[in-house]
Amino acid sequence: MPLETPARIVSELASRGYNAEREAVTRIADTRDPSTTLERALETLPDEALKLTTDHVESVVEAIENGEGTSNTEPDRGNETTGAPTQSHPSVSTGTDAASSTEPGASAPPETGGSRDVDTSLRAIDVANDMTGQSTGTGEYSDFVAVFRDRYEKLAGKLRGRVNHRPTNAIENMGGGSDAALIGMVSDIRSTASGHWLVELEDTNGTFPCLVMKDRPIADLVQQLLMDEVIAVEGTLADDAGILFVDSLYFPDVPRTHSPSTADRHVQAALISDVHVGSQEFMEDAWHRFTDWLHTPEAEHVEYLLIAGDMVEGVGIYPEQDKELDIIDIYDQYRAFSEYLKEVPADMEIRMIPGNHDAVRLAEPQPGFDEELRDIMSAHDAQVHSNPSLVTVEGVTVLMYHGVSLDEVIAELPDEEASYEEPHRAMYQLLKKRHVAPQYGGHTRLAPEDRDYLVMEEVPDVFHTGHVHKLGWGEYHNVVALNSGCWQAQTEFQKSVNIDPDAGFAPILDLDTLEMTVRKFS
C-alpha cells in the first residue's frame, strides 16, 4: 500500500475539484487504506459540496470500519461548508464565515495525533490601506497634485517635531546669514562644478535651493537621496538669502525606539512571494514540498500565509513571452494557481497583494483583483488586497508591498547601501524614507489617487516585499525587513544578465517573537 502523504491526498482532491479541511485530510491519511477511504468519502459527499469536512470523513471511516458497504450520506455539514468557495460575490465578510465554519471540525478530533491544534477563534487579521474598489483617480492633473501634496503633508508631519520648519516663501524673505530649517520634497539634485551638491526642496509654497558642501559628513547622505522623497534640513542662509547651506539633514525614518507589537500566542506566518505559476520555470516540486510540509506537525503553528505579489507569470509582460509560458491563458494561470493554493491546509488564512506580473494595472498603488479574477481564485477564499497594504496579523502589522521600486533604489543608490545580493538593505532605505516608492518619473509608475497610498504612515512591525527574486532579511530599527525570494527557477533572461534567483524558500515568521526561520524546499 503506497504511503499517502497529506499533500498527495490534497492534490487528488484538488484534481477532482474539492477542497478539504486539514483535519479531514489527516484523518484520511491515518486510515489503513487512504485511497479507499477517500473514494468512499467523495462518493458520499453531497453534490453541491466542494469541501471535504472532517465530520464527513469521520462518518465514512466509521462506516467502513463498521463494515457497511455504503454509509448514509452525512449532509448536515454540507450546507455550511459549501458556502464560501462557491460564493459568486465574495466579499470581505465571507472570509470570516469560512473560518468559523471550520471551527467545530478543528476543535473536535483530539484523537488525530500529529495534527496541529488550530483554534481559528484566536485569529485576528485586519487590513488597512487597501484601495481595491476605492480608486477615484481619473488621470487628471489635479489628481497628480493631490497625491503629491498628500505625500508631503503626511511625511512633513513626521519631521515637524525635529526642525522648526519655515515655508519656502518665508525663508526667501529672511535675512541673509540667519539660521533656517525647511521641510521639503526633493525636486532636483545636481552636483555643482566644484563638486558640491545642490538639492532643491519644494513645499506647498514653492521651492528653495539647498547646498550641501562636499566636505561635510552629511554629503554622504545626499548619495542616499531619491527624488520626490521628503526630508528636513537645517542650516544657514547665504548672505543674499538665496540659498541654504545645509548643516544637518533628516529623514522621516523609523524611530530607534520603535518597539514592535507581537502576537499573544505562539503562532506563525509564512511570508512568500513571486510564485509565477504559468511560467515554464515555476518550481512545482518545490511548491509541493512546501505544501506537504505545511501539513506536518512541524508546521502546525503556521496559520497564516502572506503572498507579496506575482502569483502568476502573466501574459505580455515582455515581448514573445508566450514562448516561455507553460500556461498561455492568463485565466488558466490563475486557475492553476488556485489549484496549487488548494494544497495548502484548508484552515490557513491567506492574504495576497498583486505584483507586476499580475493582471491588474502596473501603476501603483495596484488594486486587488477584479471580480472575474476573484471568481477564479476561489480556493481558501483567499483575499487579494491592493499593493501596498498594511495587514495586521494578531497585532503584528505587516506592510506588504510587491517591491518594483527596489530596482530603482538599487540602481540609484551606491552598492554598499543597496544591492541585489542584500535586498533588505534597499528596504531599509524605504523605511527610512517612510515611503515604498518615492522616486517619480523613472522606473516606478504612479497612478494618481486622492491620497498617497504609498506612504508608510504607520511604522510596520514587518516589511514584506518580493519582486527581485532574492532572499534577504534583517532588522532596521526593530522592524523586520524581508524580501522573500521566489518559486521560479532561473529564467533565460536572468541567466543572460547573470542573476541567480533564490527560489524555493519559505520564510516563516514567529508572530509572538518576530523571529524568522527560513525553510528551503528546492
Next chain:
Amino acid sequence: MREADEQYFETLETQLEAAFDVAERAKERGGDPKPEVEIPTARDMADRVENILGIDGVAERVRELEGQMSREEAALELVEDFVEGTVGDYDSREGKVEGAVRTAVALLTEGVVAAPIEGIDRVELLENDDGTEFINVYYAGPIRSAGGTAQALSVLVADYARALLGIDQYKARDDEIGRYAEEIDLYDKDTGLQYSPKEKETKFIAEHMPIMLDGEATGDEEVSGYRDLERVDSNSPRGGMCLVLAEGIALKAPKIQRYTRNLDEVDWPWLQDLIDGTIGKDEADEGDGAEDANDDDGGDGADDDGGDEADEQAGPPRVEPADKYLRDLIAGRPVFSHPSKAGGFRLRYGRSRNHGFATAGVHPATMHLVDDFLATGTQIKTERPGKAAGVVPVDTIEGPTVRLANGDVRRIDDAEEALAVRNGVEKILDLGEYLVNYGEFVENNHPLAPASYTVEWWEQDLAAAGADVQAMQDSPHIDLADPSAEEAIEWATDYDAPLHPKYTYLWHDVSIEQVCALADAVEDAQVAQADGAYADPEMDGTAGDAHSDDGALVLPRSDAVQQTLERLLIGHTQDEDTITVTDWVPLVRTLGFSRSLERDWTREDLSEHARTYGESESLDAIGVAEDAEREDGQNAIKAINEVAPFQVRERAPTRIGNRMGRPEKSERRDLSPAVHTLSPIGEAGGAQRDVAKATKHADDMSDTPGQVEVEVARRRCPDCGTETHQANCAECSGTTEPVYVCPDCEAEVERDESGRAECGRCETLASPTQYKVLDLQEAYRDALQNVGERETAFEQLKAVKGLTSEEKVPEPMEKGILRAKHDVSAFKDGTVRYDMTDLPVTAVRASELDVSAERLRGLGYTEDIHGDPLTHEDQLVELKVQDIVLSDGAAEHMLQTARFVDDLLEQYYGLERFYEFDDREDLVGELVFGMAPHTSAATVGRVVGFTSAAVGYAHPYFHAAKRRNCFHPDTRLWYEDENDDWEYGTIEELVESRLDDPQEDDFGTLVQELDGDLTVSSLGENGPCRQPVDAVSKHPAPDHLVEVTVGDRTLRVTPDHTMLRAGPDGIEEVPASDLAAGDDLPAYDGGETTTMTARGEASTAATDGAAPTDTVEAVEYVESDVDHVYCLTVADTHRVAVEGTYVGQCDGDEDCVMLLMDGLLNFSKSYLPNQRGGQMDAPLVMSSRIDPSEIDDEAHNMDIMDAYPREFYEATREMKDPTEVEDVMKIAEETLGTDREYTEFRHTHDTANIAAGPDLSAYKTLGSMEDKMDAQLEISRKLRAVVESDVAERIIEYHFLPDLIGNLRAFSRQEVRCLDCGESFRRAPLTGDCRECGGRVNLTVHEGSVNKYIDTAIRVADEFGARDYTKQRLKILERKIESVFENDHNKQSGIADFM
C-alpha cells in the same frame, strides 16, 4: 578597353572639360568663395587607401593586385606582405596584424571613410589561460561606417595574419562568453543592431572566434552580470565590438565563408552552423520545430546524396521556409506572401535587362492586382536570397492567376487586363513568377533553390532528348514558348522529353487524394462540342472522338474539384453545376486518361512511394497549415509521373515570401524650409525665412527695418584692403580672404600651415567670423539690381537664419533670386539636387525612354544588342555605363535647374547662356553628377532618356542608394491642438492627423500648411516660448537615423537634422551626426530644473545661470525601421521641443543627381558645416569615368548571360551552392580588366517597358495610417499565400501593443507643463501652479493619447482572427487603462465602447 569605350569616355570628358572651362571663367569673375571650380578630379583608389592609412607601399601593391583579383582577395594577399614585412614598416607582431587589418578595411571601403583609422583602435597580444598568446583587436564606434562585410573581413584578416605569424587562437573564458551575449543584447536594446543575433548565436561565435574582439565602451549603460572581467576593460557595451560580431560575423557569415574556403591557414568550420541557422534555434521555439528538422533532412539530404537515392526520398527538394522578413511588420505595409507558401511568388531564374542586384522581377499585372502596392522601385523585404529587393517590372514571365467573383479562374498576363478585372477579383490564387538572377544568389551566398520548370529549361531538356531545337526555333510554324496541346504532347512522347511547361500544372501543390478525386471527376466528365456551344451536361458524350479536342472538358462541379484545379492553376470557367476546362487534352493525358476519357489505373496501382511522397511538405515557418491535417502524400508529382505517359516536371517548387519595405522615391531635395540662398537673415524673415519680410522687419519701432545682426565671415580684400563679409570685394571685385581674430585679445592671427589659427598670446583659437549688422534692404535691392530682376519675378525668396560653415561666408543673394525665379532650392552645399531610387538597367529601347533612335545614335548608340544598325525606336541597345535615365520629375527639375544656370551665367556672371533648353528632349546627352551614399565623391553621368517610373534607372555600375532626414515617427512632443488641449503624442500622429489636404510636390513629400492654431514649445532667442506650427510635412525615411541618447530618453533623427547644442557662446545649431557624447543640449524642462540623469553627470550649467541643459550620453547610427520621417515647420524660431530636448526642426539632406554646371558653379566647400560629417554627401571630388574594378563588388556578381545552361537548372534541384556552378555561369567579374568590361551585359529576359505597372505605389497614394492598414488587411484577405490572421497579429504585436503599452507607461511617469509659459516640470508642483509664472499647469500625456489605438487594435484582433493570447493581452491592457482612468465610485459605462 575597346575603342568604342575609349571614344565614349573621351566624349564625356570633352563635354566635361567644355563645361569646366565655362565654369572657370564664371568663377574668375568673383562672387564665390573661391575663384575656381571647387570639385577636383578624383585620384584612383589605391592612392586613397595609401593616403588614408599613411603606410608606404600599399598603393603600389594594391595596383599590382587590382587587376588579378577582387579587393577582398587583395586584402588577404596583403596580409602576407605585411607578415613578411615587404609592405609596411612594422617590427612587432601586433603591429603587423594591425597594419594588415587597417589596410583590409581601407581597401574594402575604397579609402573614402574613416573606419580604418578611427574604427580600429589598436591590436594587442594577450595571454590565454594556458599561457599561449592570442590576438586582441580593439574596435571603436566609427567601424560602423565600414559596413558588415568589411567588419567581418577585418576579423578574418586578423586571423589569417595570426595564423601566418604562428600565434595561438583566443580561448574565451566562460564569463567572457556570457559577457559577449549579455553585452550584445544590451547594445541591441540600447542602440539597436541591424541584425540581432540570438543569445546562443552570440555565445557560439564567441566560443569559436579565434581572435578576441574588444573595443572602447560607447555607452553609459552597464551590463548587470558579467561585470569587472579581467580581460574586459569596461562594464559598458563596446559598440565597435558589438557591430563587428553581430552585423559583421553573424550577419555576413556566408560571405566570410567564401573567403575562408580559399585559405589553407584559416579554417572556420563553425561558420557553416551559423549559416544553416541551426545555432540559437530553440527546440521548443516553435511548434513546427519537428517539421523543420524533417525538412532539413529532406532538403539537405538531397543535397548530400547528390540524387543517388532520389527515388527513395520521402519528399522533393525544398528550401526551408524562413520568416525573418516578416519581423517588425508595420501597419500599412502589406505582406504579399507568407514564407514559401503555395500561392506566393514562384521563383524563376533569369536576369531581365532592368534587373541586376537587389532587384526582383515581378509581372506588371501582379503589381496592379496587389492594389498597386507594388510599383517600379518599391522596396520589398524578401525571404530569399537576400533580405530586400527593389521591384522591377518584367512582363516576359508569367503573371498572376486569379479567381473572379463568378468563380472563373484565369491567369492574367497583361497589365491592362489586370486593371480591367481588378475589381472582380475574389482571390489571388497565385502571384505569378518572380524573376531572380543567379548573381543575386552569388552575392548572398545562398544555396540555389529548386527552379521553376520554364520554357528556357524545357528547350534544353528537349535538345538533350535529341530534338533539333534550333530547327524548331527557326521554323515559322512552331512557337516553342507557346505550343498547341497537340504539339506539346507529340514532343513529349516522340522525344521522351518532359511535358512542355505550358501544360505542366502544379501537381506538387495537390495531394494524392485530390488527384484521385480529380481523376474520378474526369471519368464523369464530358466534352462539349467544338463549335463553342455550351456543353449540355445531359448530352451523352460522343466526345470520345479524337478530333474534338478543340472542345471543352465539362466536369461536374464540386468544391473539391474546383479547389484542386485552382491549386493546379488550371484556368476554367464554371456555373452552378459544371466546371469547364478548355485545352484539356494535356490535363487528361497527364492524369493517365486517353482522349476518350478512359483510364487504365486505379489508386491501388500507385506505388507506395508515390502515395506517401511529400510527407515533408512542411508547415509554413510561421506555423500555419493551410489544411487542418497534413498527412503523407501531399505532393502528387510522383503519382502523376506514374500515370502519365510522359515525364512531368515540378512546375514551381520554390515559392518566395515577401512583404513591402519602403516605397520608391523620386523627389527634389529641399532643405526644410526650402532655401533659395545661403545668406543669413537671422530671425527677421520669420518661419519662412522670407527675405522680403526680413527687409521690413524691425524688432521695435525705433529700429531701422531690415537691420539684422548675424554672425558672418570676417574677410578682407588682399588687393585694396577693404573689409567685408562677402566672398568678393565690393570695391575691386577681387576675391577676399578670411581674417582670423583672437576672441580674447582681438589681435589678428595668421593661419599656420595646417590651417589652424591660434593666438600666440592667449593660446586660444582665433575666429574667422564676426557679428555684424547687415542692411538687408540694401543687400536685397542691390542683388535684384545686379541680376536685373524685379521682385515680381518670384513668389518668395527664402534665405537661411544663420550659417553653419566654419568661415560663414554667405552666398551671393543674387543666386538665390535666380533660384527663386526658377523654383529650385539650394542644398547645404549650394547645389540643386534631386533624389531618386536607383534601379539598374543594362539595355534600353529608345521608345521607352521617350527619345528618338536618331538621338540615341547621336550619343554613340550605333548598334543594337544584336549588332544590327540602330534604326528603330524599339530596338534594344546596350546602355553605356555612365548613362542614366531620369524620372519625369527629375527631368522637369533638371530643366528648371538648367534655366536657373543659364540665367545665372547670363545675368550674374555676365557670360553666355550654356544650356538654352526648350524642352526636356534637350536634356538628353547632358552631363549630371550622381552621388553615392556615405561617400564624398560624385560620378559624372549622362542623361540618355526619361521614364515615368518614380526611379532613376542607370547602369548597375552607376548604382547608388539614398538616405534622408527628419524625426523618427515615434518621436514624442507636446503640443496644443486646435481645441486648446495640451497633448503629448508622437509626431507621426500629429502630422498624419493633419494631412487633410496636403500639397504633394511632384515627388511624394506631403506638406500641409496650417493656420497656426497648433502650437508647440520652442526655444527662442530669449528662452523658451510657444510657437505656432506653420506647416507639417512627411518625408520618406533614409536608411539610417541617428539616435541621440539624452538621459533616459532617446531621440531618433535623420543624420543631418539640426540639433541645438549649448556651446561656449550660447546655443549653436549642428547636424545630429556631429553630436558627441558629452555635448550639452538645451533641456526642455527649462527654468532652473534639469532632469537628473545620473548623479555627477547632471549638468552643471544651470548653477551658472545659463540655460538648463541635458548631457548627451550616446550618439549612434541605427538602421531606419520606418518608411517616413516627419517634420514640423515652426514659426520664427524653427525649433521645437521633443523628447525633453529642444532641437531644430527638420532639414533634408541626401544624395541624388545634380546638373553638371550647377555643381561646378555653385558648389563650395566653404558652405559646408564645419563639423565632423559635414563633408559627407558633398561632391568633394568627382570621377569622370567609372573603373569597373574599383566599384563595389556587388555589381560584379551580376550575371551577364543570354541563357542559363541546363546544368544550372539541374543544380538548383540539388540545391548546390552558387559557387559550384560558377564554371557554367558567367558573371561580370569575369570581364573585369578585359576589353569587354564595359559591354556584353546580356540578359535572359526582356521586358516591354522598364516603367510598366503603376507609377506610384499605393502606399504613397493612400492617406492616413489607418487607410493604409485597412488596405493592407484587405489585400491580405485576397491573397491565397497570406494568412490574414498572422498579418493582423503582427501589426498588433509590433505596432499597436508597443504604442499602447508605451503610452500607458508614459502616462504614469509623465512630466507636466505650464500652459502659460511653457515651462515643464518633471513632477506636478506641490503648489499646483507653475513655479515660474504661476500659470496653469497641465499634463503632457492624456487619457486620449493612451487609449487611442485600443479600439482599433481590438477590432483588428477580432475581425482578423488574432490568437487568443493576443486578444487576451489587449483585453487585459484595456482593463489596465480603465483601472487608471476610471473612478470606481463613479463608473461610466465606457463611452469608448460605442465609438
